[in-house]
Amino acid sequence: MSGVRVLVGTRKGAFILTSDAKREQWDISGPHFAGWEIYHLKGSPADPNRLYASQTSGWFGQIIQRSDDGGKTWHQPGTPPGEPTTTPKGMPKGESNKFVYDTSAETGKPLTTHQWYDGTPHPWEFKRVWHLEPSLTDPDTVYAGVEDAALFRSTDGGKSWQELSGLRGHGSGPHWQPGAGGMCLHTILLDPSNSKRIFTAISAAGAFRTDDGGKTWQPINRGLHSLYIPNPTAEVGHCVHRIAMHRSRPGVLFMQKHWDVMRSDNAGDSWQEISGNLPTDFGFVIDVHAHEPDTVYVVPIKSDSEHFPADGKLRVYRSRTGGNEWEALTKGLPQKDCYVNVLRDAMAIDSLDKCGVYFGTTGGQVYGSADAGDSWAPIVRDLPAVVSVEVQTLS
Amino acid sequence: MIRVTLPPHLRKLAQVDGEVMLNVEGSVTQRSVLDALEANYPMLRGTIRDHATQKRRAFVRFFACGEDLSHEPPEAALPDAVASGAEPFMIVGAIAGG
Numbered sequence: 393m394s395g396v397r398v399l400v401g402t403r404k405g406a407f408i409l410t411s412d413a414k415r416e417q418w419d420i421s422g423p424h425f426a427g428w429e430i431y432h433l434k435g436s437p438a439d440p441n442r443l444y445a446s447q448t449s450g451w452f453g454q455i456i457q458r459s460d461d462g463g464k465t466w467h468q469p470g471t472p473p474g475e476p477t478t479t480p481k482g483m484p485k486g487e488s489n490k491f492v493y494d495t496s497a498e499t500g501k502p503l504t505t506h507q508w509y510d511g512t513p514h515p516w517e518f519k520r521v522w523h524l525e526p527s528l529t530d531p532d533t534v535y536a537g538v539e540d541a542a543l544f545r546s547t548d549g550g551k552s553w554q555e556l557s558g559l560r561g562h563g564s565g566p567h568w569q570p571g572a573g574g575m576c577l578h579t580i581l582l583d584p585s586n587s588k589r590i591f592t593a594i595s596a597a598g599a600f601r602t603d604d605g606g607k608t609w610q611p612i613n614r615g616l617h618s619l620y621i622p623n624p625t626a627e628v629g630h631c632v633h634r635i636a637m638h639r640s641r642p643g644v645l646f647m648q649k650h651w652d653v654m655r656s657d658n659a660g661d662s663w664q665e666i667s668g669n670l671p672t673d674f675g676f677v678i679d680v681h682a683h684e685p686d687t688v689y690v691v692p693i694k695s696d697s698e699h700f701p702a703d704g705k706l707r708v709y710r711s712r713t714g715g716n717e718w719e720a721l722t723k724g725l726p727q728k729d730c731y732v733n734v735l736r737d738a739m740a741i742d743s744l745d746k747c748g749v750y751f752g753t754t755g756g757q758v759y760g761s762a763d764a765g766d767s768w769a770p771i772v773r774d775l776p777a778v779v780s781v782e783v784q785t786l787s
Numbered sequence: 788m789i790r791v792t793l794p795p796h797l798r799k800l801a802q803v804d805g806e807v808m809l810n811v812e813g814s815v816t817q818r819s820v821l822d823a824l825e826a827n828y829p830m831l832r833g834t835i836r837d838h839a840t841q842k843r844r845a846f847v848r849f850f851a852c853g854e855d856l857s858h859e860p861p862e863a864a865l866p867d868a869v870a871s872g873a874e875p876f877m878i879v880g881a882i883a884g885g
Contacts, residue, residue, distance in 0.1 A: 427796055451846040451880045452796055452834040468830045489833045 396742045397462065397784040398750055399443065400758055401430035404776035406445055408463045415748050415762040418771050424466065425457065432523050432737055432780040435462075439531035440784050444550060446521035446536070454520050456488040456536075456550050469550035488550050491518045491538055494557035503560055506540065507569035516540045516560070523737060523780075525580035529587075537577035541568060541594040543606065556606035559592065564611055564628040571595030571631045571650075572696075578736055579635050583642045591645065591660065596621075596631035599647065601660050612660030616649060633676045634736045638685035646688050646715070648678035648736075653690055655715050666715025671702050677739035681764060682747035686714035689741075689749060689765060691734040700731035708751070710765050724768035725759065732757070737780035744785055752778025789820055790875035797835070797878070801828040806875055815870040817849060818861040835878060850877040 398409040405423030424430075428447045436442040441462045447455040457466045470488040493516050505513035519539040527533035532549040542560045544553040568575060579593035588605045591612075598613040611627050621629040631650035638644065647654040647663065651674050654663040667673035672692045681687035688711045694702040701707060706725045709718040732755035742748040749761045756775040761768045789809045793801065801807070809823045818841075825832045832838065835847055841861070843849070848857040852866045852874050868874035 425799075427799070449796060449834075451794075451844070452800075453844060454833065455800065455830075470829070487829075487832055487838065490838045492839055 394744065395786045396744065396748060397435070397440075397786055398740070398758065398760070398771070399433040399435065399463070399780075399782040399784070400752055400775065400778060401432050401445070401737075401780035402752075402756070402776040402778050403429050406430040406433055406447075407772070407775060409758065409771050413744055415744075415760060420772055421463070423776075424463070425455075428455070429520075430779065431520060432782075434524050434526055434782045435784045436526040436531040436534075437528050438526070440786055442526070442531040442549075444524045444526060444534050446524055448520040454489045454491065454518070456521070458488075458550050469546075469548075470552070487552065491521070491536070491544055491553050492555070493518065493542060493560070494555040499557045499561075503565045506565060506575060507567060509570060511569070513566070516542070518542075519574065522576045522578045523580055525582060528582050528584055535580050535582075535590075537580050537592065539574045539576040540570075541575045541577040541597060543577055543580070543590075543592055545606070556602075558602070558607050559600060559609045562600075562609045564597070567626075567628050568594065568597035569629065579632070581635060581637055581642075581645075583637075584639050585642050589642075589659070591635060591637075593632040593635050593647075595633065596650075597628045598630040599632050599635060599645075599660055612656070613663075614661065615656075615663030615665075616654065617652070617665075618650065620650070634678045636678045636680050636688070638680045641685045644685065644714075646678050646680060648675050648690055650674065650696060653678065653715065666711070668711070668716030668718055670709055670718050671707075675734075676736040677734050677751060679739045679741050679749070682741050682743040683745065684712070687712050687764075688715060689739065690718075691739070691751060693733060699733040704729050704731060706730040706732065706753075708749070708765055708768075721761075721765045721768070723766065724761075730755075735779055737782075738778050740781045740783040742783045742785045748783065750781050750783055752781045754778065788872050789815060789823070789869065790872055791820065791824055792875045792877045793831075794878060794880040796880070797831060800830055800834065803828075815865050816862050817856065817859065817865065820865065820876055821861075846881040848879045848881050850879055851875070 394413045400407040405426040407422035411418045431446045433445040443459040445457040458469045459466045508514035521536045523537040525535040536544040543556045581591040583589035593599045600609045602609045616630045618630045634648045643659045645656040653667045655666045656663045675693045705727045708721040711718045732753035739751040746764045752758045754777040757773040758771045760771045791807045
């Protein structure tokens with residue numbers, strides 16, 4: 393029997409919401425890792441029982457958690473308690489929370505600084521993992537987007553991590569600077585038709601693409617226009633909040649930028665604005681319908697200084713035309729006195745028919761729609777502030 | 788045996804209740820105690836000291852015998868009462884309340 397598993401990361405733990413295909417009755421488990429910030433959880437497309445979670449704390453740093461049974465039990469990949477932390481030859485074993493920037497001369501152009509908020513040079517310092525993206529084909533391979541912005545990869549199930557340093561070192565890195573939430577690599581899109589192609593997005597640097605499996609990268613920001621940087625059309629410096637694609641058409645990308653909703657029809661080589669009739673084009677999330685590649689969802693937020701819906705009305709906007717023409721989806725969502733935010737990793741779409749759409753708020757609600765957005769209901773409404781939402785469609 | 792208390796988040800991570808008891812060989816210092824702690828509980832590596840630099844994380848403090856030892860050199864001997872097990876070596880999340 394088919395069903396769904398919704399993975400929710402919050403400021404104080406992780407929660408797992410499960411339902412059958414009707415998506416009417418939900419079981420809630422959690423909090424997992426209570427008290428810790430869970431920036432992101434995601435399941436492997438190749439093995440739905442394999443989940444990865446980013447557990448983090450301003451006090452105690454980064455932890456990676458892994459489940460091999462769909463979230464019933466979790467462990468830190470790597471050395472079990474009581475086992476030596478070195479190999480018989482004295483070499484350190486892999487450590488699942490060890491993210492060390494590549495400074496070797498062999499791998500390209502290691503960097504020492506990026507820009508701080510005031511434009512002065514600032515050293516790269518690892519802070520946390522924002523996003524985990526499991527491989528489409530191998531459960532043991534997973535990518536991590538981190539703050540300060542860099543891309544790491546594990547090929548041993550999260551036991552050890554290596555930086556794909558070509559991204560940080562491709563040339564524009566010294567000009568990257570933090571967004572309000574830090575200088576984070578928050579979006580990783582794997583092209584299902586080309587295993588060598590990966591898209592990433594960094595706040596506030598922009599979008600980047602590799603066509604050779606991560607060795608070399610290029611900025612893909614032509615067409616973006618950002619008034620908050622000295623040169624509004626600069627190659628880098630744009631605060632891209634989120635990128636989404638449809639599996640069947642990976643060359644078409646949709647972007648929610650700080651301001652502006654954008655579309656590319658050539659894998660990011662150029663972008664056009666598709667904000668159209670949105671009430672505001674500021675926002676964080678963007679996602680694509682499971683079965684209709686030109687149906688796109690966003691949640692407009694009033695402005696970059698007022699991170700809540702305009703007029704106190706929580707509205708998802710849907711375009712069935714690939715942008716420009718948007719309709720407000722309000723049935724079941726609060727239409728007065730609502731002042732929550734929906735963060736960039738907090739929307740997900742299942743692949744049932746009709747597809748389910750889910751999003752979480754900083755007020756602790758997770759809303760779900762089992763009819764592609766036509767109507768909504770809270771699945772749970774009093775969680776800690778929601779940071780991320782992912783969904784697995786189970787058969 | 789050396790007694791070590793962990794903050795709640797790290798107790799949960801290490802799956803322990805109450806104090807941790809450690810056998811430390813040689814001189815009893817911050818470094819030798821933390822080395823022993825991480826050897827017995829490798830899931831704590833990187834949570835108290837930075838992986839690469841071995842420096843104390845900024846929001847972690849070390850107390851013992853009513854004193855703040857956070858800024859003592861890692862090689863400095865810990866108080867005799869810690870070495871004898873009479874008093875615990877306390878690893879504390881910074882910020883006294885709130």
